[in-house]
Amino acid sequence: MCCVFESFRRKTLPLAIWPPEQAQLTLYDCRDIPTEPAFAVRVERSLRPALGPRAEELVHLAFLSGSGEKELLLLRFLHTAFARGTAAAWDYAHPDTAPVLALERAVTEEAHLLMGFVRFQVHEGMLGAVIRPKHYALPLLRPHFCGRYPDSDFLIADLTHRVALLYRGGRAEYVEIEEGFRLPPPDAEEAEYQALWQQFYKTIGIRERYNPTVRRTHCPKRYWACMTELMDER
Amino acid sequence: MELLQKLTILSDSAKYDVACTSSGIDRAGRRGSMGSCSAPGICHSFASDGRCISLLKVLLTNVCVYDCSYCINRRSNDLPRAAFAPRELADLTLQFYRRNYIEGLFISSAVLQSPDYTMERMIETLRILREEYRFRGYIHAKTIPGADPGLVQKLGYLADRLSVNIELPSERSLNLLAPDKHRQAILRPMGQIAAAGAQSRQELQTYRAAPAFAPAGQSTQMIVGATPESDRQILRLTEGLYKKYSLKRVFYSAYIPVVEDTRLPALDTKPPLLREHRLYQADWLLRYYHFSAAEILTEEEPNFNPYLDPKCNWAIQHYGMFPVDVNTAPLELLLRVPGIGPRSAKRILIARRQAALDLEGLKRIGVVLKRAQYFLCCKGYGGSRQPRRETVVRALLDPMAFNAGCEQLSLFSAPQVQMLADTGLPPQIAGRMVQEEVVTRFAQKM
Numbered sequence: 088m089c090c091v092f093e094s095f096r097r098k099t100l101p102l103a104i105w106p107p108e109q110a111q112l113t114l115y116d117c118r119d120i121p122t123e124p125a126f127a128v129r130v131e132r133s134l135r136p137a138l139g140p141r142a143e144e145l146v147h148l149a150f151l152s153g154s155g156e157k158e159l160l161l162l163r164f165l166h167t168a169f170a171r172g173t174a175a176a177w178d179y180a181h182p183d184t185a186p187v188l189a190l191e192r193a194v195t196e197e198a199h200l201l202m203g204f205v206r207f208q209v210h211e212g213m214l215g216a217v218i219r220p221k222h223y224a225l226p227l228l229r230p231h232f233c234g235r236y237p238d239s240d241f242l243i244a245d246l247t248h249r250v251a252l253l254y255r256g257g258r259a260e261y262v263e264i265e266e267g268f269r270l271p272p273p274d275a276e277e278a279e280y281q282a283l284w285q286q287f288y289k290t291i292g293i294r295e296r297y298n299p300t301v302r303r304t305h306c307p308k309r310y311w312a313c314m315t316e317l318m319d320e321r
Numbered sequence: 322m323e324l325l326q327k328l329t330i331l332s333d334s335a336k337y338d339v340a341c342t343s344s345g346i347d348r349a350g351r352r353g354s355m356g357s358c359s360a361p362g363i364c365h366s367f368a369s370d371g372r373c374i375s376l377l378k379v380l381l382t383n384v385c386v387y388d389c390s391y392c393i394n395r396r397s398n399d400l401p402r403a404a405f406a407p408r409e410l411a412d413l414t415l416q417f418y419r420r421n422y423i424e425g426l427f428i429s430s431a432v433l434q435s436p437d438y439t440m441e442r443m444i445e446t447l448r449i450l451r452e453e454y455r456f457r458g459y460i461h462a463k464t465i466p467g468a469d470p471g472l473v474q475k476l477g478y479l480a481d482r483l484s485v486n487i488e489l490p491s492e493r494s495l496n497l498l499a500p501d502k503h504r505q506a507i508l509r510p511m512g513q514i515a516a517a518g519a520q521s522r523q524e525l526q527t528y529r530a531a532p533a534f535a536p537a538g539q540s541t542q543m544i545v546g547a548t549p550e551s552d553r554q555i556l557r558l559t560e561g562l563y564k565k566y567s568l569k570r571v572f573y574s575a576y577i578p579v580v581e582d583t584r585l586p587a588l589d590t591k592p593p594l595l596r597e598h599r600l601y602q603a604d605w606l607l608r609y610y611h612f613s614a615a616e617i618l619t620e621e622e623p624n625f626n627p628y629l630d631p632k633c634n635w636a637i638q639h640y641g642m643f644p645v646d647v648n649t650a651p652l653e654l655l656l657r658v659p660g661i662g663p664r665s666a667k668r669i670l671i672a673r674r675q676a677a678l679d680l681e682g683l684k685r686i687g688v689v690l691k692r693a694q695y696f697l698c699c700k701g702y703g704g705s706r707q708p709r710r711e712t713v714v715r716a717l718l719d720p721m722a723f724n725a726g727c728e729q730l731s732l733f734s735a736p737q738v739q740m741l742a743d744t745g746l747p748p749q750i751a752g753r754m755v756q757e758e759v760v761t762r763f764a765q766k767m
Contacts, residue, residue, distance in 0.1 A: 306364075
């Protein structure tokens with residue numbers, strides 16, 4: 088958000104935006120943009136009144152993307168949008184709007200897939216799951232799983248972004264997790280249900296219709312490592 | 322018997338049931354209970370055959386008093402048999418559900434003792450889930466043909482979706498292959514469910530807490546390729562079912578020979594997957610593209626074109642109606658353009674209010690210009706000027722039918738390609754040969 092502020096103040100568009108942890112050496116002219124909460128809040132608060140609720144949602148969702156280009160694409164969109172007002176978010180064919188819509192779609196589609204692909208293990212009454220998504224999907228999974236299991240404590244660990252969603256005693260929070268985080272090994276009962284599920288999975292496929300291509304299209308291999316029934320098939 | 326063994330037997334017997342959708346109802350979670358539903362449905366996994374796994378799909382039992390010749394569970398088939406106790410199945414469902422393996426339960430059953438007895442056991446399973454375990458996830462239940470209407474009613478108040486399988490596309494086939502089932506015994510509960518559902522929706526409008534009867538509607542399925550009906554007959558039947566019984570979905574299942582029987586295709590017959598695929602495409606045209614069955618298949622051409630999807634086939638036959646101007650055309654007309662689907666059509670409607678659309682913009686919206694360019698015009702593009710007909714046909718052909726990109730013979734390739742490949746020709750070459758012939762033939766017909 089501070090980059091947005093800076094860019095508007097200078098009336099220039101940068102070639103690239105790097106988050107602090109990915110700073111690179113380059114021959115081009117670089118500028119450090121320190122985080123200034125006051126500037127960020129000013130930009131954030133202006134989104135809805137100036138651009139409308141749809142644009143606000145679009146910016147928020149697209150920002151969860153794991154794409155390295157998202158900062159720049161968002162900045163370009165915001166430049167167009169602040170010039171044009173609420174119409175910008177609806178101009179699906181505009182060269183600055185379409186890429187941001189694509190970012191948003193990638194994020195929501197992955198979140199939708201994960202609502203199905205997350206696999207919990209039960210440990211002493213608590214549910215635990217591990218995911219490795221491309222995008223930061225936890226904020227979208229939060230209302231879904233908190234609503235689905237309102238009375239069980241659970242944890243969903245996002246190893247890509249090293250954040251976990253922890254739901255305990257009816258309250259949800261995000262906690263940082265360390266590298267190499269792992270769930271404890273399954274106990275006897277948990278192992279039995281995993282075996283039952285794997286057996287069901289094997290049985291339900293019809294041999295005469297074997298179709299690995301379609302399976303990979305709907306369920307890309309990058310999810311398989313975290314899915315009980317598919318981790319052995321990789 | 323061990324649970325693992327039971328689950329294997331009873332899911333193996335259920336796997337030929339097609340429907341595994343969890344769509345049609347939104348239901349938020351609630352404290353003191355477990356589960357929720359989401360209207361678009363959620364797929365939890367994909368089986369080795371590429372089909373979605375959303376529900377725990379099992380039979381309550383595969384012990385059957387009937388002897389339907391197309392069915393793997395028929396009485397005279399030598400098969401390991403098993404049965405779940407209602408509580409056992411309810412427990413298993415809940416354990417799978419909390420691990421997020423499934424979206425809910427798809428319960429179906431062979432006929433144990435009598436239709437009524439079987440239904441009572443199914444109802445007991447659902448009662449335990451809903452009332453004792455406060456389960457708010459998805460339940461799809463299949464009613465047993467010939468069961469008492471009172472039991473169907475009870476089942477409907479516990480399940481989200483009900484289905485009655487129509488099994489075969491015509492009464493003649495049904496009499497021939499399933500002598501114990503009668504068409505009336507299938508259609509009567511279907512009518513009952515449609516009426517009860519409509520009444521329940523009306524009650525819900527006046528009184529929010531009224532009990533909901535199968536709120537996600539009903540569906541059915543039929544086997545394709547076991548009997549001689551034409552595609553047109555099947556599609557007209559489908560359209561009738563959607564209109565008369567307001568079904569949510571009709572599913573088709575390519576017949577896979579499971580038994581040796583003189584009345585059925587031989588055991589080495591391959592499942593007609595391409596035909597099934599075309600039926601689904603046509604089904605989508607009925608539900609999302611404002612097509613009618615009579616437009617898709619005619620008396621002169623009662624079967625699907627294996628080389629073109631039904632929409633492209635229609636477009637080629639009505640080539641004179643195009644190009645469509647994307648900046649002014651209504652939704653129904655946009656949906657007729659090959660390369661524009663319901664999603665991009667809706668985006669076009671929104672985007673063109675902001676600015677007139679050109680080719681670049683259409684591409685950004687997600688229109689497949691490879692096909693669409695011959696059928697539309699827009700800002701700065703007056704339509705493709707007299708393209709060679711061969712070029713248009715080539716752009717529309719369904720690559721899947723010609724074994725494109727597969728070195729091995731795909732199950733989806735057209736019968737002609739399969740025949741050529743069976744003579745020893747490499748499948749890819751067979752595909753290319755058939756394709757060249759088809760391009761010339763169709764271009765002449767245009």
